[in-house]
Amino acid sequence: MASGLGIGVNWIFLFEAYKYTTVSIATLSYYCAPIFVTVMAPIVLKEKISLVKFLCVCTAMLGMLCIVGTNKGTSGEGYNHLLGIAYGLSAAVFYASVILMNKFIKGLKGVETTVTQLILASLLLFPYVMITSGFDFSNMTKTSWIYMIFLGVFNTGFAYALYFTAIKKLNAQTIAVLSYIDPITAVIISAVFFGEKMTMFQIIGGILILVSTFISENIKK
Template sequence: MNGKFKIITAMLIFGSIGAFVKNINLSSSEIALLRGVIGSLFLICVILFGRRKPSFKSLKQNLVLLILSGSAIGFNWILLFQSYKYTTISNATLSYYFAPIFVIILAPLVLKEKLTPVKVGCIVTAMIGLFLVVNIGVGGTSSSHNNIVGILYGLSAAVLYASVILMNKFLRNLEGFETTLVQLIVAAIVLSPYVFIKDHMDFSGLNSPASIINILILGIIHTGIAYFLYFTSVKELNGQTIAVLSYIDPISAVIIAAVFLGETMSFMQMIGGGLILCATFLSERLGRADLKQCSDRGRYSG
């Protein structure tokens, strides 16, 4: 399997995550915990059977950042899954893809990067796109389908996603696969007491074969297999190819939601979504040019 086929497959898997989450009868925190547990167990098996040897010295050197970023990933999942519950998958995905814009905003403080006119243009373009998505979406909002709340959850998840991207830039001597495995383990550990306090660890929603199958698919396929495909493909492709093919994720998410869940977007919302994706794509290209390297995007939405 070549690199392009791997990453395209991974992006299609990530794009379908919302459709599965919407059909799991558990709280967002329970879903996030089980995803972390099942996904990390799968990747541990990959390491054992593949005879990979993690660099424990490097893991120890980066331990604090791995703990912080792993914790952010866990709560990022909770917020994203909450977004799916309140709004459409399209709105949740587009608001979540605001993360690179938040990276641009925070980069001058964290990475000491200059905020150039082009980057400001990306921010303004994304804001206009978000306004179109939110403003048009409010008209069709019902009490059980609160677009504003859902989009706010998506944006909050994007902030945590952005923090993970920034923290990952400070990691040293670690491969993306090792980083992701440790972060998933940390996410599962950190979420355990949270879920125990909030939901009492009863997992009563797993009362049907469908729910059990969906959570296993989420953990094994959407996390374990998709992450494995993504990180093995990264080694075979250049940064520009990865950036372009990564946008199969949000586009496929919108298509899957329309075909299988009957979700629709107005013409103006489509324009808004296009503006957001164009702005984030350009911002990522600028980020790679500034750093002269392909940073791991960290597939934590999916």
């Protein structure tokens, strides 16, 4: 139940992040989640933080500073990057908690876990949407409905079913390596389809975050 509600709160913060900053910056902020897992693991899973993992956390934070400190040329585009990054990091915290909580879920198949958590996430999102904006489908076009159904069925339901099934069959290091395809793809897509540009410092910041996260998840003592 807690992990399902965590997914709902995670979505709220993530989509708020997309409203206030670019897709690439929001995604890179969101992918600090593995770093938060590293920080929270000693408390939740009783694991020790090595010097290497501590340095990875510091490097990721340096990457965030590179991204935050280089937005002067984009202030006129309707963005509030600092707020967007704050939402992205908040989403990362809740996503990290979902990852940790799923380590304790036993006796359920991937599909069962997915259905249960998505239903609970929906129950949380329904009143939130009603309070903040309400449901108004009058302006939805046929194309929008097609995209909405595709996102709900394949990008969310099917993707989560694959993810939770993979957790049970693959080791954590393999899952960590494959997960980095997501932010790289998002950055490329945002540049190709939305024309979003990143400065050299933002690119360096993104590289620092991804590299530090990768090392933190895969380094062996």
